[in-house]
Amino acid sequence: MKQMKNLVMFGALVIAMASCQKEAVQLLPEGTKNKVTFKVSCFEQIPFGTETKSGSAQTLEDLCTKLNFAIFDGETKEESIVQTIGDEGFGTVSLQLKQGVHQVVVIAHNGDASASITSPDKVSFSNKTTTKMTDTFYYYGEITVGKDAQIYDLNLERAVAMIRFNITDEFPENVTQMKFYYSGGSSTLNTLTGLGCVNSKQTEIFAVTPSDKRFEMFTFPHTVNDTLSLKVSALDSLDNVLKEHEFNEVPVTVNMITSYSGEFFTGGTSSYTMSQIAIAANGEWAGEKNIEY
Numbered sequence: 001m002k003q004m005k006n007l008v009m010f011g012a013l014v015i016a017m018a019s020c021q022k023e024a025v026q027l028l029p030e031g032t033k034n035k036v037t038f039k040v041s042c043f044e045q046i047p048f049g050t051e052t053k054s055g056s057a058q059t060l061e062d063l064c065t066k067l068n069f070a071i072f073d074g075e076t077k078e079e080s081i082v083q084t085i086g087d088e089g090f091g092t093v094s095l096q097l098k099q100g101v102h103q104v105v106v107i108a109h110n111g112d113a114s115a116s117i118t119s120p121d122k123v124s125f126s127n128k129t130t131t132k133m134t135d136t137f138y139y140y141g142e143i144t145v146g147k148d149a150q151i152y153d154l155n156l157e158r159a160v161a162m163i164r165f166n167i168t169d170e171f172p173e174n175v176t177q178m179k180f181y182y183s184g185g186s187s188t189l190n191t192l193t194g195l196g197c198v199n200s201k202q203t204e205i206f207a208v209t210p211s212d213k214r215f216e217m218f219t220f221p222h223t224v225n226d227t228l229s230l231k232v233s234a235l236d237s238l239d240n241v242l243k244e245h246e247f248n249e250v251p252v253t254v255n256m257i258t259s260y261s262g263e264f265f266t267g268g269t270s271s272y273t274m275s276q277i278a279i280a281a282n283g284e285w286a287g288e289k290n291i292e293y
């Protein structure tokens with residue numbers, strides 16, 4: 001009788017275990033997707049601040065006009081989303097992702113075109129648009145999607161250095177454009193390191209207006225402290241060079257402004273003053289370094 005009772009209990013245990021295993025398979029079938037929400041809610045650095053043309057930023061819309069989201073599963077891009085300022089829910093994306101590990105890349109910028117996110121270590125911007133590179137922030141991270149809905153608040157970091165050029169004398173009437181050609185930086189970003197990853201030759205051309213003599217350019221430095229070669233040309237309406245200056249070993253640092261100021265048409269490179277200004281996390285200028293050229 002006792003042996004029969006043990007057999008009955010063993011049979012009940014086997015049935016219970018089989019039931020549990022069947023239920024687990026139903027909860028986590030292969031390829032199950034669950035809702036994941038990403039919110040761009042914080043920037044590690046503020047915009048370049050009141051010293052820039054854009055002024056002091058208070059909201060996401062003040063910081064950027066475009067957001068690019070990309071989700072990877074290893075080398076496979078699973079999702080790619082572009083948001084433009086004015087879109088409903090700008091800064092928030094909800095997706096159905098399969099369970100497992102994913103890599104997330106987010107780029108915030110003000111470019112005319114979307115950033116091209118080929119992989120986490122290769123994010124580039126088109127060189128065929130009017131505005132090629134702008135103040136740019138990025139996020140990279142790995143997430144593990146489980147069986148429950150998840151929300152991630154993303155903290156973005158600035159990836160660029162700014163070169164600012166101030167002309168203190170008057171523009172001749174026949175000058176219609178200012179051309180800035182610089183090499184030594186990068187127009188492609190590796191979000192794994194937060195640094196530039198190709199050797200780029202960058203060009204920015206700005207229309208001249210009498211009231212605006214300040215020009216700003218951006219690059220991804222290859223190292224935390226890098227240098228550029230910069231050629232500045234004043235052009236007429238037919239793209240003829242009327243005046244030109246070259247600046248070598250221009251220092252560039254992520255999250256810092258390198259500023260040149262001087263007389264472009266009546267002076268030479270020796271008349272320019274160069275300074276580097278850092279931005280602290282609290283928005284105050286962390287310091288300024290002046291070098292006479």
